[in-house]
Amino acid sequence: MKGVKGWRATGTLVIVLVMIGAGLQTWSMAVQQRTSSSRPYDEEIHRVQLETGPASVRVRAGREGHVVVRQSLDWLVRKPVVSAVFDKGVLTVGMHCRLILPFVDLGCGAEIELEVPAATEVSGSVTSGSVQVEGLSGDVRLDLTSGQLLLSDTSGNVTVHATSGLVQGTNLSAPRLTAQLTSGSVQLSFARAPREVDATATSGSVEMSLPKDSRYAVSSEVGSGNGRIDPGLADSASPNRVHAAVTSGSISIAPAPASSAPTAPAAPSASPAP
Numbered sequence: 001m002k003g004v005k006g007w008r009a010t011g012t013l014v015i016v017l018v019m020i021g022a023g024l025q026t027w028s029m030a031v032q033q034r035t036s037s038s039r040p041y042d043e044e045i046h047r048v049q050l051e052t053g054p055a056s057v058r059v060r061a062g063r064e065g066h067v068v069v070r071q072s073l074d075w076l077v078r079k080p081v082v083s084a085v086f087d088k089g090v091l092t093v094g095m096h097c098r099l100i101l102p103f104v105d106l107g108c109g110a111e112i113e114l115e116v117p118a119a120t121e122v123s124g125s126v127t128s129g130s131v132q133v134e135g136l137s138g139d140v141r142l143d144l145t146s147g148q149l150l151l152s153d154t155s156g157n158v159t160v161h162a163t164s165g166l167v168q169g170t171n172l173s174a175p176r177l178t179a180q181l182t183s184g185s186v187q188l189s190f191a192r193a194p195r196e197v198d199a200t201a202t203s204g205s206v207e208m209s210l211p212k213d214s215r216y217a218v219s220s221e222v223g224s225g226n227g228r229i230d231p232g233l234a235d236s237a238s239p240n241r242v243h244a245a246v247t248s249g250s251i252s253i254a255p256a257p258a259s260s261a262p263t264a265p266a267a268p269s270a271s272p273a274p
Contacts, residue, residue: 050124
């Protein structure tokens with residue numbers, strides 16, 4: 001009899017929890033709030049410091065002596081706070097959610113876009129958010145707990161450490177790049193031959209695409225998994241160095257695919273003779 005009562009109590013509790021969850025979901029859809037804003041600053045900066053937690057951040061090249069901060073916020077109960085502080089050439093951008101109860105997030109998010117001079121450096125840390133850096137020539141130094149770093153058309157040195165996540169670079173011209181991940185994926189595509197690359201993952205994958213006519217002193221380590229390195233890129237006497245290592249996972253180092261030649265425009269057809 002006690003067993004039957006116990007099962008009934010458990011079943012009732014499950015039903016109540018399901019109803020509460022459904023109610024919260026319906027309520028959240030009804031009261032979700034959003035707002036967007038943009039603010040320009042006439043400021044000279046040389047570095048952006050990110051303290052943006054779970055926010056999604058995009059940093060892209062703009063014009064000299066000018067900074068634009070755009071933000072899109074969404075929340076249920078308490079509006080998230082985004083701060084932008086200028087101090088001695090450094091712009092520190094922060095974001096935090098104002099929780100009602102500790103460890104209880106009832107819905108809080110932010111998308112932040114920063115338009116900065118092209119030579120600006122980017123540094124800082126994110127927890128579970130993402131950072132996109134586009135078109136900058138300044139160095140990038142970031143720590144990620146669980147998130148992603150997306151680089152595009154950047155030419156400064158890159159140093160990134162991540163517990164888990166994704167580091168992806170396209171059309172890179174970085175002379176030096178270091179990416180260290182505990183669990184995750186490193187995907188790098190270089191438009192210009194780098195001088196030094198060090199990419200490691202305890203559990204995950206490392207993929208590199210390098211200019212076809214470039215050569216490197218290549219070293220790799222694979223504990224459990226597979227590694228593929230194109231021999232045409234290897235030259236032990238080269239001053240350029242590439243190192244990749246995974247404890248469990250895969251490595252791929254290959255030349256970039258040849259871009260297709262542009263198609264010549266068709267010649268205009270001759271007009272018929274009168």
